[in-house]
Amino acid sequence: MGKQLVISVMSKDRPGIIADITTVIYDLGGDLADLNQSVLGGYFTMLLIAEFDEKITPEDLFAGFSHIKSKTKLEAIIKEMTVNFEVERSHLPEETYIVTGQGDNRKGLVKILGDFFYCHNINVLDLVTTRESEKYTMIFQVDLTHIASLDVFRDELSILGEEEKLNLFLQHNDIFMATNEVGTQLETILAD
Amino acid sequence: MLRSDQIMATVEMVQKENLDVRTVTMGINLLDCRRGTAKNTCRCVEDKIAGYASNFVEECDLVAMRYGIPVVNKRISVTPAAFVGAGFDSDEFVLLAKSLDKAAAKAGVDILGGYTAHVEKGMTESDLAFIKSIPEALAVTERLCSSINVGSSTKGINMDAVAMVGRTIKELALQTADSGGFGAAKFVVFCNQPGDNPFMAGAIHGVEEADVVLNVGVSGPGVIAQSLKKTIEKKGRENLKIDDIAEEIKQITFRVTRCGELIGRQVSKKLGVEFGVVDLSLAPTPKIGDSVGEILQILGVDDVGAPGSTAIIALLNDAVKKGGIFASKAVGGLSGAFIPVMEDAVLADAVGKGALTMEKLEAMTCVCSVGLDMVPIPGEVDAETISAIIVDEMAIGMINNKTTAARIIPVPGKGVGEVVSFGGLFGESPIMEVRNVNKSGRFISWGGRIPAPIHSFKN
Known part of the structure; x- marks a missing residue:
């Protein structure tokens, strides 16, 4: 196995930007593993893992990216992975839950829940937030494997919601999979 | 992770639209419990139910808590008791009824179904003894529900049995x-009774089933009603056609069914019991906002029973089946829309206003998934007229190859418009008028059997 690099890039969004970035990686002999991309507020962001020959350095990639034309400079962060990434799909923990939070927009909303999860030794697996007019929505995917009691946790979340005037809701991840993933068999969801 | 709009849509279903699982019903075969005496048979029945169902309610509650979806009812259905006690006399059948009731109490379930006989083609001496035992069996037990299948599309309708059930x-x-x-509310007469229906009072564990299975009844009509209201408000009534409404019902039913099956399969897995079917039926409760009648009003009739009501029930019943069948690996039971008068506040209200009559209700049952359900009538209506109402309903099922049922409650000492209330899930309603009383006795007295209908020449 060669060298694995984790690459993060950000730029003003425009058509063709994925082609430009992946061309640089392809020209340097890179083999893509996992990749996440999204556009937020008109800015394109991409986080990916790729495998290269040992001789390829982060500087080679920076040099390649510097030739990409964009309205704003394409910014990149590249780190060499110290532990090899297992390409095999990792399953979500059995006790994966979704916590949704909605309320009037104000500063510090994500921090409130971030602190709450940290205090309960809960790992956040994924997070998406959106602001629509003055309503702020947060969706946390969390691993509740290590909590002592689901009942107690639910009560504490409810108290937090009342204190912070947030509509907080906890639901097992399987329910969302079952009600939204048309192609996934229920046995698969329960087995995961 | 899924898209945020998908997640929020599901959250709304659970939080604002009261998504739940209406029932998880454990079906248990009792045919192997037969012993030399009624007493020993009863003991074996109690032991077998206890063996399978001792932690049934607890596991349902644990799964419900884990997933944050309430399982409203936990019930048991058993092999039709007339088979289990074949050869018993009426007193011995009452002993069996008491044992079933005791076993239900021990398991912590509120209702057990299966005090049942299938007599669509003919009755044995034992069947006669069984039917005669029903009034006493239901009077001395708390949790037992009873049903009799008097007709089927392949065998016709047993008119002797029809006459007997009217008197029963x-x-x-x-x-x-x-x-x-109230005893009459725990007794239902069927044509084409399914062996995997999880809903009471007609749940049984059919003889064609495995030893133990778990069947699930999905969430009630409240979810559909709330979701339709939201869609109409969001998109504007003027921008929607009726086929858009049908499509919306399909979409919601898909989600509701998947959720129900997920919970059912998880309980199955925990108990090590085979998963049976998902019943897609929309079963209303007397609670405000959990009504099939409300869906009819949302779709455009001001009162249930007004012209157009039958067409709406047809659309609803069909859309529920289409959405649910795609969602589930195994659909069964009754799977459609229930219209139980006393259990649905909007239907009961329509009876009080005179908008919903017996004749219109019967027409609606041609396209709903069950039949004349929880219909209170004046106590003075004679047994022959009750039998005649029942046989009309059975004929609809027989000819149309569908299940129909009749749960008629003649309320002693009360007349048309007076209110009868059973409380809880059984609800309340003004008493419905029965017209043309005492005019069907000669027909019912024929006895014999209405022959099975022809199954070809279907033009």
């Missing part, structure tokens, strides 16, 4: 007169 219903009501004839 009268007797049941009289024996429970103190509670408004």
Whole structure:
């Protein structure tokens, strides 16, 4: 196995930007593993893992990216992975839950829940937030494997919601999979 | 992770639209419990139910808590008791009824179904003894529900049995007169009774089933009603056609069904019991906002029973089946829309206003998934007229190759418009008028059997 690099890039969004970035990686002999991309507020962001020959350095990639034309400079962060990434799909923990939070927009909303999860030794697996007019929505995917009691946790979340005037809701991840993933068999969801 | 709009849509279903699982019903075969005496058979029945169902309620509650989806009812259905006790006399069948009731109490379930006989083609001496035992069996037990299948599309309708059940219903009501004839609310007459229906009072564990299975009834009509309201408000009534409404019902049913099956399969897995079917039926409760009648009003009739009501029920019943069948690996039971008068506040209200009549209700049952359900009628209506109402309903099922049922409650001492209330899930309603009373006795007295209908030449 060669060298694995984790690459993060950000730029003003425009058509063709994925082609430009992946061309640089392809020209340097890179083999893509996992990749996440999204556009937020008109800015394109991409986080990916790729495998290269040992001789390829982060500087080679920076040099390649510097030739990409964009309205704003394409910014990149590249780190060499110290532990090899297992390409095999990792399953979500059995006790994966979704916590949704909605309320009037104000500063510090994500921090409130971030602190709450940290205090309960809960790992956040994924997070998406959106602001629509003055309503702020947060969706946390969390691993509740290590909590002592689901009942107690639910009560504490409810108290937090009342204190912070947030509509907080906890639901097992399987329910969302079952009600939204048309192609996934229920046995698969329960087995995961 | 899924898209945020998908997640929020599901959250709304659970939080604002009261998504739940209406029932998880454990079906248990009792055919292997037969022993040399009634007493020993009863002991074996109690042991077998206890063996399978001892932690049934607890596991349902644990799964419900884990997933944050309430399982409203936990019930048990058993092999039709007339098979289990074949050869018993009426007193021995009552002993069996008491044992079933005791076993249900021990398991912590509120209702057990299966005090049942299938007599669509003919009755044995034992069947006769069984039917005669029903009034006493339901009067001395708390949790037991009873049903009789008097007809089928392949065998016709047993008119002797139809006459008997009319008298049975009268007797049941009289024996429970103190509670408004509540005994009759636990007794239902079927044509084409399914063996995997999880909903009471007609749940049984069919003889064609495995030893133990778990069947699930999905969430009620409240979810559909709330979701339709939201869609109409969001998109504007003027921008929607009726096929858009049908499509919306399909979409919601898909989600509701998947959720129900997920919970059911998880309980199955925990108990090590085979998963049976998902019943897609929309079963209303007397609670405001959990009504099939409300869906009819949302779709455009001001009162249930007004012209157009039958067409709406047809659309609803069909859309529910289409959405649910795609969602589930195994659909069964009754799977459609229930219209139980006393259990649906909007239907009961329509009876009080005179908008919903017996004749219109019967027409609606041609396209709903069950039949004349929880219909309170004046206590003075004679047994033959009750039998005639039942046989009309059975004929609809027989000819149309569908299940139909009749749960008619003659309320002792009360007349048209007076209110009868059973409380809880059984609800309340003004008493419905029965027209043309005492005019069907000659027909019912024929006895014999209405022949099975022809199954070709379907033009």
